[in-house]
Amino acid sequence: MTTILGDDKRYEHDRKARKKYKLRIIYNKSGCTAAGHCVLSDPYNFKLDEEFKAILVDGTPHPTSKGVFVKEIETDEPHLVINAAKTCTPRVISIVDLETGKRIAP
Numbered sequence: 351m352t353t354i355l356g357d358d359k360r361y362e363h364d365r366k367a368r369k370k371y372k373l374r375i376i377y378n379k380s381g382c383t384a385a386g387h388c389v390l391s392d393p394y395n396f397k398l399d400e401e402f403k404a405i406l407v408d409g410t411p412h413p414t415s416k417g418v419f420v421k422e423i424e425t426d427e428p429h430l431v432i433n434a435a436k437t438c439t440p441r442v443i444s445i446v447d448l449e450t451g452k453r454i455a456p
């Protein structure tokens with residue numbers, strides 16, 4: 351079965367292994383077009399404000415980039431936030447794997 355993660359199986363949820371992933375979520379609210387896909391994919395890290403723009407739950411404002419919010423998480427369900435980034439049409443959500451330092455989504 352093809353998933354939104356494509357051929358990259360590294361971040362798929364493995365109920366037995368329960369590997370923890372340390373990820374950084376970077377969200378640019380200025381570019382949000384308020385479609386809400388991120389909330390459907392990952393309701394733990396995203397919710398909508400009164401204008402239906404996404405809020406990064408417990409995100410902190412970036413010190414120099416206005417409208418950008420950052421959050422670091424440790425999770426055994428990395429596919430949720432990766433799907434949120436990949437389904438965001440204007441691509442204003444980025445995910446970085448803190449172990450490798452590489453951007454993994456979108």
Ligand code: SF4
Pocket residue numbers: 381382383384385386387388389402403404434437438439440441442443
């Ligand atoms: S998926 Fe992207 S554009 Fe849609 S609400 Fe979330 S951040 Fe905004």
